[in-house]
Amino acid sequence: MASIASSFQPFEFDKTLANSSDDLKAVVPSKFNFTNEPTALTSDSIPIVDFSALTSSDPDRRSKSIHSLSKACQEWGFFIVVNHGIPEELMNATFTTAREFFSLPDEEKKKYEAKSASDPIKCGNFNVTNNSNQSFTLWRDYLKLYVHPDFHCPNKPQLLREVLLEYTERTRKLARKLVESVLESLDLDQHYVDQVLNLDSSFQLFAANLYPPCPQPDQAIGIPPHTDPGLFTFLIHNGVAGLQIEHAGQWFNADSPPGSILVNAADQLQIFTNGRCKSVRHRAVVNDKRERISIVVANGPAGDAVVGPAAALVQKDGRGIYLPMKYEEYVEAQLTKSRLDGKSILEQMMIDEHVGN
Numbered sequence: 001m002a003s004i005a006s007s008f009q010p011f012e013f014d015k016t017l018a019n020s021s022d023d024l025k026a027v028v029p030s031k032f033n034f035t036n037e038p039t040a041l042t043s044d045s046i047p048i049v050d051f052s053a054l055t056s057s058d059p060d061r062r063s064k065s066i067h068s069l070s071k072a073c074q075e076w077g078f079f080i081v082v083n084h085g086i087p088e089e090l091m092n093a094t095f096t097t098a099r100e101f102f103s104l105p106d107e108e109k110k111k112y113e114a115k116s117a118s119d120p121i122k123c124g125n126f127n128v129t130n131n132s133n134q135s136f137t138l139w140r141d142y143l144k145l146y147v148h149p150d151f152h153c154p155n156k157p158q159l160l161r162e163v164l165l166e167y168t169e170r171t172r173k174l175a176r177k178l179v180e181s182v183l184e185s186l187d188l189d190q191h192y193v194d195q196v197l198n199l200d201s202s203f204q205l206f207a208a209n210l211y212p213p214c215p216q217p218d219q220a221i222g223i224p225p226h227t228d229p230g231l232f233t234f235l236i237h238n239g240v241a242g243l244q245i246e247h248a249g250q251w252f253n254a255d256s257p258p259g260s261i262l263v264n265a266a267d268q269l270q271i272f273t274n275g276r277c278k279s280v281r282h283r284a285v286v287n288d289k290r291e292r293i294s295i296v297v298a299n300g301p302a303g304d305a306v307v308g309p310a311a312a313l314v315q316k317d318g319r320g321i322y323l324p325m326k327y328e329e330y331v332e333a334q335l336t337k338s339r340l341d342g343k344s345i346l347e348q349m350m351i352d353e354h355v356g357n
Contacts, residue, residue, distance in 0.1 A: 028219040031137050036224075038217045038285035040244045040251035047072035049263075051174070052083040054181050069178065070185035073273075077265040077280030078245050080256050081178075081234075086170050088259050093163045094295050095238050098208035100157040101143055112143075112154055117335035120152040121145055128224065139220040139286050141210045148172060148204035149302075168206055168297060175232050175299035176202070178263070186273060188310055196310070197231075197272070198302035203327060207296040211242060214286040222284030222292075227346055229331045230266040230300035237262075240292035246281040254282070267330070267346045268301055271322040274309035279346060303328035322349045 049072060053065035072079035101109075101123075114122030123143040127135045146152050147168045153161045176199050183193050194200075211222045222242060235243060243254040243262060256262050270279040284294070301307055308324025309317075334345045 026215050028139075028214065028216045032139055032220045034136050034219070034221040034224065036218060036221055036285070038287075040253045040285075042255065043247075043252050046252070046254065047076055047079040048260075049079045049081050050083050051081050051085065051177075054177060066181050066185050070182050073182050073265045073269070073277040075278075076245075076247055077270075077278030078247075078254070078282075079263055081174070081261045081263055082257065082259075084174055084261055086167070086174070086261075090163070090167055090170070091236055091259070091295075093159070094167050094208075094236075095293055097157055097160040097163045098143065098293060098295060099210075101154065101160060101208070102141055102210045104156060108156060118332060120150070121154060123154075138223060139211060139214050140222045140284070141212075143208045145206045146203075147206045149201045164206060168204060171234055171297045172202065172204055172299060174261075175204075175234070175297075179231050179269070179299075182269070182277065183273075183310075186276065186310075186313065188312055192310070192312070196301075196305060196307070198305050201302040201304075203230075203300040203303045203331070205296075205298040205300075207298070209284070209292075209294045209296065211284065211286050211292040211294075213288050213291060215288055217286050217288055220286055222286050225281050225283045227279040227281055227344065228264065228266040228298055229268065229327070229334050229345075230298045231269045231272075232299050233264050233266055234297045234299070235262040235264075236260075236295050238291075238293040240287070240290045242284050242286065242292045243294070244283050244285060251283075266298070266300070268307045268327060270346065271307055271349065272310055274313040274317055275321050276313070300331070301327050303331075319351075319353070321351055321353075323351060325349060 047068065049069050050065060053061050054069065056062045056065070069079070109123055112121045112123045114124065123141070125138055125141050127137050143154070145164070147164065151165065153164055179197070179199065180190065180193070184190070209222070214220050225246065237243070239258070241253060241255060244251045245254050245264065254262055264280050264282060265277045267279045269277045286292070305327050306324050307327055309320035309322055314320040330345060
């Protein structure tokens with residue numbers, strides 16, 4: 001599979017996606033063509049983290065849960081959170097309001113057609129480019145919003161703002177507890193963590209993705225393989241699976257029980273832990289039968305936080321293996337020039353152990 005360079009190009013609305021379910025005997029238009037193998041393995045070993053245990057007053061139960069979380073981040077870079085305390089009604093409301101947005105007339109959605117990669121509200125679909133400089137369009141429509149520290153949201157549908165304010169606040173608190181717990185397992189001082197990451201001003205992004213049925217799932221892709229910037233990314237879906245994660249060189253379906261949240265460790269967590277936690281590669285594949293909607297919340301440090309390996313871990317390991325970089329600059333770099341000589345931004349941040357020797 002060709003590695004992907006995320007080069008920003010103007011967003012566009014395309015009737016192909018909207019009309020795809022009307023004629024599933026059609027072939028995928030050439031602009032979407034991305035040959036891939038959408039099948040993956042199924043595993044019952046994907047870690048499950050019981051969030052209620054992380055907040056338990058029973059020290060033994062809490063300690064075991066923190067250990068399980070840390071192990072999941074280091075071995076898989078991915079886990080499923082259950083008993084997280086976010087009401088099912090709120091989760092369902094995010095799907096309902098997101099679907100209402102996608103159903104708005106094109107002239108309404110065009111108000112939020114992005115002019116640049118860093119627009120705080122943007123929707124549509126866009127092109128990516130592979131290492132052979134070939135461009136193709138992703139098989140999805142999306143809405144992306146910057147929701148913290150400043151909250152941005154379209155005016156329609158009417159309930160979207162209210163629903164997202166509550167959902168993103170709850171997920172932000174959940175993410176913070178997960179971050180604090182996994183770093184506690186590494187014996188990092190909480191004051192130091194707060195000082196460096198500044199989670200009170202954490203940069204949080206909300207995304208709703210709509211993947212229509214595709215007549216040829218092996219000739220198009222929802223999102224190609226990538227890692228996420230940030231600390232933890234949360235994902236829920238409408239009961240139609242499509243997220244796949246890479247583990248030990250193989251692709252696995254990220255199946256999850258109803259009401260749970262799929263969580264993957266992201267780039268800044270890998271950098272801050274000096275490589276201990278793994279920012280897992282993942283992708284979104286499409287199917288030829290059912291519409292899929294996913295709701296994603298990406299939780300990062302503050303935009304102006306300069307994130308490098310934690311000082312205590314550098315001292316323990318003898319060297320830092322990543323360069324520090326301001327988080328907002330890292331996000332911008334991933335959006336506009338994520339690959340250089342075939343290397344992702346995360347790979348570019350690695351320090352060659354032979355430098356200076």
